[in-house]
Amino acid sequence: MRSHGRFLYSSVICALVMGWLAPAPAVAQTAKSRGTVYANGGYQTGTESMTVTGTIVANADTGSFTSTFKPKSGTSIDVGGSARVWKALSVGVAYTTFSADGQPDVSAEIPHPFFFNQPRSVSGQVGVSRSEKAFHIRAVFTSAPGKKIQFSAFGGPVVFSVTQDVVTGVSYSDAYPYDSATFASASTKQVSQSKTGFGGGADVAYYFTDHIGLGASATLAKATITTAQSDGTSLSIKVGGAIVGIGLRVRF
Amino acid sequence: MRRAMSMRVRVSVRLAAAVACGVLIVQLHPHGQAQTGGRSGVTQVKATAAADVRTWDAYVTQGRRSGDLQLKSSTVDPLVPGRTAERFQQRYKGVRIWGADIVRDSENGVTMSIFGALSPEDLGLDVVPTLSIDQGRAAMLATGGAGASLLSVPELVIVPLQDGTHRLAYQALEAATESLDRVFVDAQTGAELLRYSEIQRQQAVGSGTGVLGDKKKVSVLANGGAFLAYDTHRPPTIETFDLRGNLARLKLLLFTSTTASISDLASDTDNIWTDPAVVDSHVHVSWTYDYYYKRFGRSGLDGANGAINVAVNGVTQDGALSVGSSDFFTYSLNAFWCPAPCGPTKEGVMNFGSGMPAGYYYTGNGRRYTYFGGALDIAAHELTHAVTSYTSNLIYQNESGALNEAFSDMMGKSVEFFYHAAGPGVGQADYVLGKDISRAAVAGALNGDRSMANPNLYGDPDHYSQRYLGTQDNGGVHHNSGIANNAFYLAIEGGVNHTSGLSVTGVGSVNREQIEKVFFRAFTLLLPSSATFSTARAATIQAARDLYGVGSTAEKAVTQAWTAVGVF
Numbered sequence: 001m002r003s004h005g006r007f008l009y010s011s012v013i014c015a016l017v018m019g020w021l022a023p024a025p026a027v028a029q030t031a032k033s034r035g036t037v038y039a040n041g042g043y044q045t046g047t048e049s050m051t052v053t054g055t056i057v058a059n060a061d062t063g064s065f066t067s068t069f070k071p072k073s074g075t076s077i078d079v080g081g082s083a084r085v086w087k088a089l090s091v092g093v094a095y096t097t098f099s100a101d102g103q104p105d106v107s108a109e110i111p112h113p114f115f116f117n118q119p120r121s122v123s124g125q126v127g128v129s130r131s132e133k134a135f136h137i138r139a140v141f142t143s144a145p146g147k148k149i150q151f152s153a154f155g156g157p158v159v160f161s162v163t164q165d166v167v168t169g170v171s172y173s174d175a176y177p178y179d180s181a182t183f184a185s186a187s188t189k190q191v192s193q194s195k196t197g198f199g200g201g202a203d204v205a206y207y208f209t210d211h212i213g214l215g216a217s218a219t220l221a222k223a224t225i226t227t228a229q230s231d232g233t234s235l236s237i238k239v240g241g242a243i244v245g246i247g248l249r250v251r252f
Numbered sequence: 253m254r255r256a257m258s259m260r261v262r263v264s265v266r267l268a269a270a271v272a273c274g275v276l277i278v279q280l281h282p283h284g285q286a287q288t289g290g291r292s293g294v295t296q297v298k299a300t301a302a303a304d305v306r307t308w309d310a311y312v313t314q315g316r317r318s319g320d321l322q323l324k325s326s327t328v329d330p331l332v333p334g335r336t337a338e339r340f341q342q343r344y345k346g347v348r349i350w351g352a353d354i355v356r357d358s359e360n361g362v363t364m365s366i367f368g369a370l371s372p373e374d375l376g377l378d379v380v381p382t383l384s385i386d387q388g389r390a391a392m393l394a395t396g397g398a399g400a401s402l403l404s405v406p407e408l409v410i411v412p413l414q415d416g417t418h419r420l421a422y423q424a425l426e427a428a429t430e431s432l433d434r435v436f437v438d439a440q441t442g443a444e445l446l447r448y449s450e451i452q453r454q455q456a457v458g459s460g461t462g463v464l465g466d467k468k469k470v471s472v473l474a475n476g477g478a479f480l481a482y483d484t485h486r487p488p489t490i491e492t493f494d495l496r497g498n499l500a501r502l503k504l505l506l507f508t509s510t511t512a513s514i515s516d517l518a519s520d521t522d523n524i525w526t527d528p529a530v531v532d533s534h535v536h537v538s539w540t541y542d543y544y545y546k547r548f549g550r551s552g553l554d555g556a557n558g559a560i561n562v563a564v565n566g567v568t569q570d571g572a573l574s575v576g577s578s579d580f581f582t583y584s585l586n587a588f589w590c591p592a593p594c595g596p597t598k599e600g601v602m603n604f605g606s607g608m609p610a611g612y613y614y615t616g617n618g619r620r621y622t623y624f625g626g627a628l629d630i631a632a633h634e635l636t637h638a639v640t641s642y643t644s645n646l647i648y649q650n651e652s653g654a655l656n657e658a659f660s661d662m663m664g665k666s667v668e669f670f671y672h673a674a675g676p677g678v679g680q681a682d683y684v685l686g687k688d689i690s691r692a693a694v695a696g697a698l699n700g701d702r703s704m705a706n707p708n709l710y711g712d713p714d715h716y717s718q719r720y721l722g723t724q725d726n727g728g729v730h731h732n733s734g735i736a737n738n739a740f741y742l743a744i745e746g747g748v749n750h751t752s753g754l755s756v757t758g759v760g761s762v763n764r765e766q767i768e769k770v771f772f773r774a775f776t777l778l779l780p781s782s783a784t785f786s787t788a789r790a791a792t793i794q795a796a797r798d799l800y801g802v803g804s805t806a807e808k809a810v811t812q813a814w815t816a817v818g819v820f
Contacts, residue, residue: 058457059457059469060457060458060459060469060470060523061457061469112469113457113469113471113485114469114471114485114538114539114542115469116467116468116469176485176486176487177542177545177546178485
């Protein structure tokens with residue numbers, strides 16, 4: 001999983017460099033098109049892991065739980081377009097979606113019913129999901145070294161809207177003499193928040209005709225959302241990631 | 253009057269409008285799904301928005317004027333400064349409507365929210381009962397079965413029923429042997445209309461402070477608005493009865509057929525227990541049960557998880573200054589196991605004395621005593637007497653009696669070592685019995701009442717040749733126990749018997765579990781009820797062989813220990 005991420009990040013950086021190093025004469029040719037729209041099927045890397053903590057009040061005592069969730073990489077949809085505003089410079093928008101399900105580990109310290117400072121450790125997993133929707137506003141610099149090839153580099157703010165299942169508690173079973181407990185399940189709630197981050201990337205397209213082509217793009221977009229947890233601490237949710245995709249290109 | 257009626261109409265119109273707009277949440281009462289005569293069900297009031305609050309505030313004001321709402325309580329909110337919650341009882345023609353009340357929460361006179369459950373204003377009921385109160389009482393008792401009694405005077409009320417109707421009824425709290433019910437009978441016909449249990453029990457854990465000021469968890473039962481020292485976390489119920497200084501009541505429960513009621517149980521309102529006698533007696537007996545279960549797999553006193561009962565505060569500490577000598581030494585400066593049919597439930601009971609007030613000491617030995625339940629070894633000692641009575645049933649006199657006492661001491665210290673770190677201090681585990689609650693008050697006095705490591709220090713024999721042969725104390729059962737106690741100590745820790753000078757190689761404190769199991773096996777399974785010290789020697793050696801093999805370290809330690817104390 002980590003090597004996947006490295007590969008994608010490398011791809012993004014390479015694409016950015018390629019885009020910016022594209023030959024200058026192409027600018028005059030791309031200036032002929034008024035804009036581009038595209039639709040990609042892609043692959044997004046999982047973001048960094050998210051650790052949720054909370055307290056368990058039971059047996060006249062306070063325990064705790066911790067859950068760590070690292071969204072797995074998965075498919076994403078990426079659609080957008082741009083319109084030329086000046087020479088090789090365009091303004092564009094894009095919309096990307098990404099969702100990831102997972103079974104994060106949940107561990108908890110359950111207060112003992114008979115003794116203080118003798119919590120029972122339990123652990124298990126719970127199913128959670130994340131859904132990310134991102135709206136990208138971009139400045140796009142386009143370069144076309146030939147009639148059929150077109151490079152683009154883009155960057156700008158990204159508004160993320162995220163819905164994330166967050167663990168809020170742990171249920172367990174125990175029996176006399178209560179020196180151990182068994183994880184039963186974990187309760188979750190959906191946290192939905194929005195945050196503006198930043199994204200950038202590059203695109204290369206090959207046009208079969210004057211208007212229709214295929215392209216590949218690499219994008220890196222990220223933001224960190226902070227929300228309050230039940231135990232008073234704050235929870236950081238890092239959203240976005242590296243996205244690579246291929247799909248249809250239409251220029252007009 | 254006209255003005256009041258006008259106000260009432262306005263309020264009703266506002267309410268209707270509010271309901272129509274969905275502003276107020278109106279539900280049928282859980283017991284009222286279809287009102288007869290087209291009446292609506294009980295209205296649930298949940299007014300938090302400003303407009304709703306104003307509407308219901310006017311309703312409350314008008315209701316107070318008309319007498320339909322009567323102020324029941326006004327409580328200053330302990331959590332939110334400036335807030336006061338007023339609770340109003342709904343009445344119909346002056347008769348209380350059961351379960352119909354409304355609460356107005358205000359801040360410095362400004363109403364913030366109103367919640368309530370209200371019956372319709374026009375019930376169309378005749379509130380003149382056909383039955384008298386006595387006839388109502390008789391009707392209740394007739395349906396309550398044998399042994400039922402009323403704990404309150406029957407009250408004329410209007411009760412909403414499940415079919416949505418309201419009836420004029422008498423209600424009272426009715427107790428029977430195993431039940432505590434709220435009962436309603438029709439005030440016109442005497443027919444029972446409604447009955448439900450008032451025993452609202454739920455397993456709970458509280459916290460409490462023990463005799464030594466230590467914080468402990470207390471296994472209790474939530475019952476209504478209170479918490480009872482009634483442990484249902486463990487396989488047997490463990491109940492602690494608080495006699496609250498009523499020695500006469502304790503004696504009734506101990507020695508007559510009188511059984512306890514729920515009010516005899518120790519209770520607390522906030523589940524933060526502050527009576528150290530209750531806390532420690534309840535908890536230490538529970539821990540002892542756990543020790544027996546974890547160490548030996550034994551299920552309680554009788555091996556079948558029979559109920560365990562504890563009694564405290566038969567005499568308070570201050571009361572110890574005024575009771576007679578006999579009661580003083582039995583109920584104040586003592587703890588004892590009274591077997592079945594003794595006790596609150598006639599299943600036996602462990603009674604723990606409360607000791608004496610601070611500043612007083614017993615001149616007989618120069619020690620001051622506090623709550624006996626505060627010493628874990630004493631609690632375990634008493635519970636072990638019960639175990640003995642259900643197993644070998646060692647006869648409580650002469651050598652078998654001394655063995656009986658010694659076994660309680662052995663298990664008492666074993667439980668202490670199971671839970672506490674080893675050490676000579678208060679709250680630590682060592683071989684001095686009762687030192688946590690029996691402390692030297694004058695120069696030269698000793699902490700605790702007996703020593704297993706050095707019985708001579710407390711005037712007890714550590715060698716069979718020193719045994720007491722008189723008739724006092726049932727043949728010196730608390731005295732001659734020192735011989736077996738020292739054998740137990742030497743088998744674990746090793747060392748030299750002070751009288752014989754013989755040395756013993758013990759199993760070592762890290763292996764104390766071996767000797768505990770050897771003595772447990774011998775004293776509960778192998779010994780006859782009239783066992784002598786010599787029989788105890790043979791039985792423990794055999795137990796060591798059974799458990800750890802012939803020639804085992806445990807067998808050698810036990811054999812050497814009995815030899816060292818002069819028992820063959």
